Amino acid sequence: MSAEVTAYVQRHEAAIAPLLKDYSIKLWNLSLEGTNPEFEQAAVESKERYLKVYNNREEFEQLKRWKAAGLCLDELTARQFKLIYDGFVPNQIEPHVLRDIVQRETQIENLFNTFRANLEGNKPSDNQLREILRTEQNPSRRRAAWEASKQIGREAAPQLLELISIRNVEARKLGYDDYYSMMFQLQELDARWVFSVFDWLEVLSEQAFVSMKTELDASLKAKYGITERENYPWLYSDPFFQEFPAAGSLDSLDDVFKDADIEALTRAHYDSIGLDIGDLLSRADLYERDGKSQHAFCMDMDRQGDIRVLCNIRKNERWMSTMLHEFGHAVYDKYNDRALPFLLRGPAHTLTTEAIAMLNGRMSKNPEWLTKIGGLKREDAERLSASAWKTLRSEMLIFLRWAITLVRFERELYRNTGQDLDRLWWEYVERFQKVTPPPDRGHAVWASKNHLATSPVYYQNYVLGELMASQLLRHIHTKVVQSESYVGNASVGRYLVENVFKPGSRYDWNTMLKRATGEDLNPDHFIAQFVEKN
Ligand SMILES: [Zn+2]
Numbered sequence: 001m002s003a004e005v006t007a008y009v010q011r012h013e014a015a016i017a018p019l020l021k022d023y024s025i026k027l028w029n030l031s032l033e034g035t036n037p038e039f040e041q042a043a044v045e046s047k048e049r050y051l052k053v054y055n056n057r058e059e060f061e062q063l064k065r066w067k068a069a070g071l072c073l074d075e076l077t078a079r080q081f082k083l084i085y086d087g088f089v090p091n092q093i094e095p096h097v098l099r100d101i102v103q104r105e106t107q108i109e110n111l112f113n114t115f116r117a118n119l120e121g122n123k124p125s126d127n128q129l130r131e132i133l134r135t136e137q138n139p140s141r142r143r144a145a146w147e148a149s150k151q152i153g154r155e156a157a158p159q160l161l162e163l164i165s166i167r168n169v170e171a172r173k174l175g176y177d178d179y180y181s182m183m184f185q186l187q188e189l190d191a192r193w194v195f196s197v198f199d200w201l202e203v204l205s206e207q208a209f210v211s212m213k214t215e216l217d218a219s220l221k222a223k224y225g226i227t228e229r230e231n232y233p234w235l236y237s238d239p240f241f242q243e244f245p246a247a248g249s250l251d252s253l254d255d256v257f258k259d260a261d262i263e264a265l266t267r268a269h270y271d272s273i274g275l276d277i278g279d280l281l282s283r284a285d286l287y288e289r290d291g292k293s294q295h296a297f298c299m300d301m302d303r304q305g306d307i308r309v310l311c312n313i314r315k316n317e318r319w320m321s322t323m324l325h326e327f328g329h330a331v332y333d334k335y336n337d338r339a340l341p342f343l344l345r346g347p348a349h350t351l352t353t354e355a356i357a358m359l360n361g362r363m364s365k366n367p368e369w370l371t372k373i374g375g376l377k378r379e380d381a382e383r384l385s386a387s388a389w390k391t392l393r394s395e396m397l398i399f400l401r402w403a404i405t406l407v408r409f410e411r412e413l414y415r416n417t418g419q420d421l422d423r424l425w426w427e428y429v430e431r432f433q434k435v436t437p438p439p440d441r442g443h444a445v446w447a448s449k450n451h452l453a454t455s456p457v458y459y460q461n462y463v464l465g466e467l468m469a470s471q472l473l474r475h476i477h478t479k480v481v482q483s484e485s486y487v488g489n490a491s492v493g494r495y496l497v498e499n500v501f502k503p504g505s506r507y508d509w510n511t512m513l514k515r516a517t518g519e520d521l522n523p524d525h526f527i528a529q530f531v532e533k534n
Pocket of ligand 1: 354357
């Protein structure tokens with residue numbers, strides 16, 4: 001029977017590889033030209049063809065029989081079999097429901113690709129709205145820009161709520177509490193453990209966050225001449241206060257990048273750790289255009305080297321960091337082990353590829369990086385280094401509190417879509433992020449966050465990714481380069497290729513991490529780097 005399973009796994013791989021590639025291409029095309037209705041239809045049809053493989057009931061019955069028989073398979077076949085099995089579970093639904101879900105998901109994804117807000121009679125891009133929140137002195141214009149950035153929430157909320165209800169109905173039919181718990185299990189995440197880590201991070205970061213933010217709020221208010229006590233969301237340059245405000249009173253890192261060649265710096269960074277991204281840059285689509293997705297992502301089209309990055313570069317620190325982040329995903333995909341079977345040739349987990357992306361994305365605020373790669377003069381680097389470190393630490397605390405807000409909200413959203421979500425959203429924002437809710441709390445502001453609509457049950461992976469990034473960095477410092485250094489050392493790239501990229505998904509994520517660093521995922525490293533250290 002083991003031979004039968006092995007043959008099945010090979011047949012499955014041969015069937016799925018071209019379908020996955022076709023879907024990736026259709027999705028890529030749609031991201032570049034979201035206003036083309038043919039592209040939307042093509043993406044829907046391609047995704048459906050791909051998911052139909054996992055929708056086959058008789059095949060799943062066979063997989064269940066094999067699973068129950070407790071076969072003795074070799075390590076790689078057993079791992080592939082598990083991944084295939086987990087792929088079938090969420091797709092055991094009526095074909096017409098599957099089709100309905102795919103259509104709704106693509107529509108909402110495309111709404112986020114093509115929506116442009118309305119402000120002062122214009123249709124500003126996300127980058128333009130952010131520019132206002134970064135530089136505008138007049139508080140009422142800041143508020144108008146912030147509100148404009150939330151307009152998409154009102155459009156997206158009804159579609160999103162319907163989609164969540166359908167997902168929940170199907171997940172409950174499959175025996176899960178709701179779609180959220182199903183996705184946690186299928187992502188090999190233990191919800192109790194993850195939320196206990198979140199509880200713990202919340203408690204440990206509270207004091208550090210409050211004292212950092214008190215100082216930050218005071219400096220922002222002084223800058224804008226605001227005397228009110230409230231810390232309204234338009235005080236910050238990021239519409240969700242998920243990033244450090246670029247216009248704080250600290251020396252602005254944006255000055256460092258205002259004339260920089262962001263592409264060249266990204267290449268120099270990866271060169272310095274021994275990873276070549278020349279081919280990846282040539283396939284990337286990096287600048288703003290109408291109809292193009294305003295976000296940033298990396299897609300592995302075929303697990304054979306066709307890896308594409310989408311960005312909307314501006315010459316500022318945010319896009320420097322985003323480029324370093326996205327090319328972190330890209331090198332993970334590029335340096336996979338082609339000898340592994342197709343199904344095991346991807347990252348071990350979303351959280352592990354986020355970890356690599358975040359480890360590198362942090363560098364644009366790293367004093368060592370700013371001198372060695374950013375080309376800062378020594379005296380500028382010295383002047384900036386204290387503030388750069390402070391910015392990085394603040395950014396970590398700000399992101400952590402924001403992620404706690406979003407992850408907790410998303411879990412509640414799936415538990416009960418009928419509750420007062422606007423009230424819940426602002427309650428969490430106030431409690432975890434210490435941001436004052438606006439006088440008018442309606443309008444489904446929460447639904448303007450693209451991840452809730454387009455990457456469901458995903459955000460916890462960013463926090464776990466940051467924890468893993470800190471653990472990897474610690475290991476690199478103590479065992480690989482044996483100094484408090486990261487850039488300019490090709491052994492860093494070699495270590496990552498051999499221990500993280502090449503194993504692909506042949507092990508579950510925690511086993512891979514344990515093999516790479518000698519311990520299970522341990523939040524202490526993040527706490528030591530960013531909460532305790534001042
Ligand atoms: Zn990422």
